[in-house]
Amino acid sequence: xxxxxxxxxxxxxxxxxxxxxxxxxxxxxxxxxxxxxxxxxxxxxxxxxxxxxxxxxxxxxxxxxxxxxxxxxxxxxxxxxxxxxxxxxxxxxxxxxxxxxxxxxxxxxxxxxxxxxxxxxxxxxxxxxxxxxxxxxxxxxxxxxxxxxxxxxxxxxxxxxxxxxxxxxxxxxxxxxxxxxxxxxxxxxxxxxxxxxxxxxxxxxxxxxxxxxxxxxxxxxxxxxxxxxxxxxxxxxxxxxxxxxxxxxxxxxxxxxxxxxxxxxxxxxxxxxxxxxxxxxxxxxxxxxxxxxxxxxxxxxxxxxxxxxxxxxxxxxxxxxxxxxxxxxxxxxxxxxxxxxxxxxxxxxxxxxxxxxxxxxxxxxxxxxxxxxxxxxxxxxxxxxxxxxxxxxxxxxxxxxxxxxxxxxxxxxxxxxxxxxxxxxxxxxxxxxxxxxxxxxxxxxxxxxxxxxxxxxx
Amino acid sequence: xxxxxxxxxxxxxxxxxxxxxxxxxxxxxxxxxxxxxxxxxxxxxxxxxxxxxxxxxxxxxxxxxxxxxxxxxxxxxxxxxxxxxxxxxxxxxxxxxxxxxxxxxxxxxxxxxxxxxxxxxxxxxxxxxxxxxxxxxxxxxxxxxxxxxxxxxxxxxxxxxxxxxxxxxxxxxxxxxxxxxxxxxxxxxxxxxxxxxxxxxxxxxxxxxxxxxxxxxxxxxxxxxxxxxxxxxxxxxxxxxxxxxxxxxxxxxxxxxxxxxxxxxxxxxxxxxxxxxxxxxxxxxxxxxxxxxxxxxxxxxxxxxxxxxxxxxxxxxxxxxxxxxxxxxxxxxxxxxxxxxxxxxxxxxxxxxxxxxxxxxxxxxxxxxxxxxxxxxxxxxxxxxxxxxxxxxxxxxxxxxxxxxxxxxxxxxxxxxxxxxxxxxxxxxxxxxxxxxxxxxxxxxxxxxxxxxxxxxx
Numbered sequence: 001x002x003x004x005x006x007x008x009x010x011x012x013x014x015x016x017x018x019x020x021x022x023x024x025x026x027x028x029x030x031x032x033x034x035x036x037x038x039x040x041x042x043x044x045x046x047x048x049x050x051x052x053x054x055x056x057x058x059x060x061x062x063x064x065x066x067x068x069x070x071x072x073x074x075x076x077x078x079x080x081x082x083x084x085x086x087x088x089x090x091x092x093x094x095x096x097x098x099x100x101x102x103x104x105x106x107x108x109x110x111x112x113x114x115x116x117x118x119x120x121x122x123x124x125x126x127x128x129x130x131x132x133x134x135x136x137x138x139x140x141x142x143x144x145x146x147x148x149x150x151x152x153x154x155x156x157x158x159x160x161x162x163x164x165x166x167x168x169x170x171x172x173x174x175x176x177x178x179x180x181x182x183x184x185x186x187x188x189x190x191x192x193x194x195x196x197x198x199x200x201x202x203x204x205x206x207x208x209x210x211x212x213x214x215x216x217x218x219x220x221x222x223x224x225x226x227x228x229x230x231x232x233x234x235x236x237x238x239x240x241x242x243x244x245x246x247x248x249x250x251x252x253x254x255x256x257x258x259x260x261x262x263x264x265x266x267x268x269x270x271x272x273x274x275x276x277x278x279x280x281x282x283x284x285x286x287x288x289x290x291x292x293x294x295x296x297x298x299x300x301x302x303x304x305x306x307x308x309x310x311x312x313x314x315x316x317x318x319x320x321x322x323x324x325x326x327x328x329x330x331x332x333x334x335x336x337x338x339x340x341x342x343x344x345x346x347x348x349x350x351x352x353x354x355x356x357x358x359x360x361x362x363x364x365x366x367x368x369x370x371x372x373x374x375x376x377x378x379x380x381x382x383x384x385x386x387x388x389x390x391x392x393x394x395x396x397x398x399x400x401x402x403x404x405x406x407x408x409x410x411x412x413x414x415x416x417x418x419x420x421x422x423x424x425x426x427x428x429x430x431x432x433x434x435x436x437x438x439x440x441x442x443x444x445x446x447x448x449x450x451x452x453x454x455x456x457x458x
Numbered sequence: 459x460x461x462x463x464x465x466x467x468x469x470x471x472x473x474x475x476x477x478x479x480x481x482x483x484x485x486x487x488x489x490x491x492x493x494x495x496x497x498x499x500x501x502x503x504x505x506x507x508x509x510x511x512x513x514x515x516x517x518x519x520x521x522x523x524x525x526x527x528x529x530x531x532x533x534x535x536x537x538x539x540x541x542x543x544x545x546x547x548x549x550x551x552x553x554x555x556x557x558x559x560x561x562x563x564x565x566x567x568x569x570x571x572x573x574x575x576x577x578x579x580x581x582x583x584x585x586x587x588x589x590x591x592x593x594x595x596x597x598x599x600x601x602x603x604x605x606x607x608x609x610x611x612x613x614x615x616x617x618x619x620x621x622x623x624x625x626x627x628x629x630x631x632x633x634x635x636x637x638x639x640x641x642x643x644x645x646x647x648x649x650x651x652x653x654x655x656x657x658x659x660x661x662x663x664x665x666x667x668x669x670x671x672x673x674x675x676x677x678x679x680x681x682x683x684x685x686x687x688x689x690x691x692x693x694x695x696x697x698x699x700x701x702x703x704x705x706x707x708x709x710x711x712x713x714x715x716x717x718x719x720x721x722x723x724x725x726x727x728x729x730x731x732x733x734x735x736x737x738x739x740x741x742x743x744x745x746x747x748x749x750x751x752x753x754x755x756x757x758x759x760x761x762x763x764x765x766x767x768x769x770x771x772x773x774x775x776x777x778x779x780x781x782x783x784x785x786x787x788x789x790x791x792x793x794x795x796x797x798x799x800x801x802x803x804x805x806x807x808x809x810x811x812x813x814x815x816x817x818x819x820x821x822x823x824x825x826x827x828x829x830x831x832x833x834x835x836x837x838x839x840x841x842x843x844x845x846x847x848x849x850x851x852x853x854x855x856x857x858x859x860x861x862x863x864x865x866x867x868x869x870x871x872x873x874x875x876x877x878x879x880x881x882x883x884x885x886x887x888x889x890x891x892x893x894x895x896x897x898x899x900x901x902x903x904x905x906x907x908x909x910x911x912x913x914x915x916x
Contacts, residue, residue, distance in 0.1 A: 196673060198673070198773065200771040200773070207736055207737075208734045208735045208736045209734070209735020209736070210735060212734055213855075213856060214758045214760055214784060214786070215654060215656070215786055215854075215855045215856025215857055216751065216854075216855045216856050217734055217751065217855065218751070218756040218758045218784075218786045218855060219741050219742065219750045219751055219754060219755070219756025219758075219786065219855070220730065220739060220740065220741050220747045220750045220751045220756075220855075221731070221734050221736040221738075221739060221740055221741075222736065222738060222740040223740075223758050223759055225690065225759035225761075225762050225781070226690060226691070226693075226694065226758075226759055228687070228762075229686070229687040229688075229690035229691045229759070229762075230687075230690075230691040232683065232684060232687035232688075232691075233684070233687045233688040233690075233691035233692075234691075235684075236684065272678065273679070276666045276667070276670055276675055276679050277666045277667020277668060277777070278665055278666045278667070278679040278680065278811060279665075279810075279811035279812075279813070280679075280680060280809070280810045280811025280812075281678060281679060282678065282679055282680040282681075282809075282811075283677050283678050283679075284677065289678045292677045292678045293674065293675065293676070293677055293678045296677060297677070298676040298677025298678075300672045300676045300677075300681050300684075300775055301681055301683035301684055301687070301765065301776075302672055302765050302766050302771070302772060302773065302774055302775070302776070303683075303764065303765035303766040303767045303772070303774070303776070304683050304686075304687075304762055304763065304764050304765060304767070304779065305762065305763045305764075305767040306761065306762050306763075307759065307760050307761035307762060307782070308760050308761040308782060309761045309762070309763040309780075309782075312819060313658040313760070313782065313784070313819040313820055314760060314761070314782075315656065315658070315760065315784065315856075316760050316761070317758055317760070318759075318760070318761070319735070321762065322767075323683070324765070324766060324767075324771065324772075326672060326676075326771070326773065328672070328673055328676045328677065351738070351740075352737075352738045353736060353737035353738025353740075354737075354738075355737070361770060361771040362771055396673075396674070397671075397673045397674045397675065397676060397677070397678075398671060398673025398674050398773075399673055
């Protein structure tokens with residue numbers, strides 16, 4: 001059945017390309033109110049695509065913001081149920097003058113299709129729609145599938161948690177197929193099986209009732225910037241480890257097997273430095289850069305401010321200093337623990353007479369997926385067949401909040417299966433997708449569903 | 459002669475009070491362009507006062523900003539020449555609704571005259587004018603006097619350095635009498651004989667070419683806020699001493715005699731803390747708070763910024779972090795040395811791959827005046843006679859740039875002789891001057907000139 005579905009898709013590449021361009025021409029920029037109708041039109045376009053493929057119950061479910069496009073095909077009794085996640089909104093296109101061709105006039109140059117959203121993530125969403133169409137053209141889908149495409153990912157998914165909570169029965173599933181993902185390079189497919197969590201804080205130190213004259217008081221009372229600096233400096237030891245008591249207690253250690261797998265990620269340190277524009281690596285002793293960014297937690301300062309920050313000089317001894325800091329967490333760290341650890345640290349280390357206030361902005365857990373689950377095997381095997389090379393496993397340093405939500409609220413893992421590439425320029429000018437990845441993506445999704453069906457039959 | 463001059467002044471207190479109110483009613487706010495004419499009118503008012511007292515060559519000397527009121531009386535061959543410094547401009551009066559009576563309608567309540575500029579420093583300038591009038595009424599002034607009253611002190615004296623340079627022959631003198639000063643309290647006169655200098659810097663640290671995603675890169679490259687914090691934290695040791703190599707090398711040590719004199723300053727530590735609204739003292743071990751703020755150097759952070767400082771959370775690993783920091787210097791530290799010391803510190807301590815840039819905003823030396831010079835003795839003896847109590851000596855933590863300019867450009871010391879008090883509310887609402895201080899001020903200036911003449915005769 002998958003071979004005929006694949007043939008169906010291959011026979012229609014020209015028509016598909018036209019449809020892909022049509023999809024990309026819709027400026028579904030969720031953050032700009034003048035594009036509100038475009039976002040809604042895009043949702044309708046997807047709904048009509050699903051209906052044409054014979055998906056049931058296709059509808060736009062309202063939220064406080066943009067609707068979720070929902071649909072389902074539950075015609076495979078005994079087979080697993082996959083919830084497909086994606087988003088149909090895109091980032092704004094500015095700076096417009098840095099685009100070589102207009103962001104909403106999709107243009108092909110050397111096997112790449114250039115347009116805003118091509119890679120993030122209309123390319124994956126389109127490949128998904130076409131995989132379903134191709135499979136449905138052969139008969140009932142081999143597994144049960146539900147679609148949940150949101151229109152607010154690029155503005156932080158403000159309505160998603162309420163939606164999941166409200167629709168938890170409707171979207172119940174065995175596994176999530178998250179299409180908002182990428183591969184290592186066009187010649188080397190990869191699967192992200194781990195994501196870091198995030199616990200984000202803001203701290204304010206106060207040492208005086210009001211700003212003081214630095215001449216009059218300098219050298220006689222504490223300076224909040226000194227004090228904040230000392231506290232920040234003490235957060236890491238000479239080995240690059242975070243000093244918060246208990247911070248590493250629950251960290252799931254890397255197994256030799258996993259380290260071996262991560263060592264296969266062909267990411268060179270000097271390329272990493274070049275990408276950052278940095279001159280030196282830094283991190284926890286005893287780990288590679290790939291391990292440091294994916295499999296080990298980190299603590300970073302995201303912002304700092306206090307006193308006079310304008311042009312020139314003002315002789316102020318400030319009353320307050322502030323910082324934003326966040327921990328990137330790995331399995332099995334509990335993001336709720338970090339607040340207590342930071343409190344204990346400030347309690348123990350803030351100097352006498354220094355008042356501090358700690359506020360938590362957010363807390364989301366990291367995620368790690370079983371590399372040997374039937375779902376994962378269906379995905380890796382599909383990639384291997386289509387690309388002709390075994391995929392590597394990667395762990396990403398960032399967080400994908402929807403993955404954490406699904407794990408926390410529904411108790412299900414996500415398979416991150418998408419075909420964007422690191423140099424596609426997402427969020428920037430001249431965003432593009434490598435077109436062979438679009439075609440291979442369709443085939444990968446077809447094979448993923450077929451593999452999953454085969455496993456449940458076997 | 460001084461007794462008759464004092465009697466002259468005492469006989470005219472009512473008329474003087476009317477004139478003082480007239481002077482204070484002129485809103486000479488140098489920073490507000492709508493008061494430009496008021497500032498100029500005030501300069502003219504002073505010039506006419508000097509002319510009425512028989513001062514020669516009275517004129518408004520133009521500068522790039524407001525004019526300097528100049529005049530001279532050079533009729534005491536063999537006696538020293540005193541350059542009298544003061545300023546006739548005032549701070550803005552806002553917030554207006556916090557004034558109990560209108561800021562430019564001088565009002566007496568319980569021996570205090572309330573008005574903007576009453577204490578900073580029209581009170582001292584007026585006392586000076588009346589002292590001169592009283593002395594001149596008795597005949598030629600007993601010493602040579604030159605007057606230099608600027609109209610831009612409250613905006614940082616932007617034209618003063620050029621003026622001094624251009625008029626250095628005209629204003630040549632043996633000593634400066636700086637009337638922009640204060641006493642400890644109404645019952646305890648004091649003389650400031652030391653001021654701290656200031657060397658102000660801005661530093662920028664860079665660790666990457668552009669801001670990075672903290673999820674993606676966190677834990678693998680250096681964070682400029684961490685690095686800046688570590689460098690700041692290292693600037694002081696556990697004894698509260700500045701760690702910059704060579705920082706204390708040229709500091710003039712306190713003599714037992716001077717420590718004894720400073721111990722007489724009746725400034726309680728808990729009152730100091732209450733004034734700052736701080737909960738704990740801090741500073742260089744082995745020194746009192748009075749010594750720490752006046753006689754020992756200090757290094758303070760005045761501002762810090764970097765990364766995301768808006769509301770909420772942004773997961774950025776910034777490329778840069780910045781700080782403003784300044785050293786308060788005492789005699790005989792050279793403010794030019796600090797730049798080199800900071801450079802050496804960053805050179806030695808900035809981590810590998812961290813780029814830094816250091817910029818100097820300003821550098822002015824501290825000042826210390828001989829407590830036993832004939833000029834100083836003339837001042838202390840005048841205070842002792844008028845107040846009936848020996849004045850104490852104080853060293854101030856702040857800088858008075860004109861004192862440094864006079865020392866650097868003309869090679870002359872300044873005697874800080876003024877009668878403002880710490881609770882006069884200068885720069886704030888309900889500024890006031892204690893009227894007995896105005897009358898005693900007139901007598902003190904008369905006696906100062908007479909003492910000086912007597913010493914040169916003796």
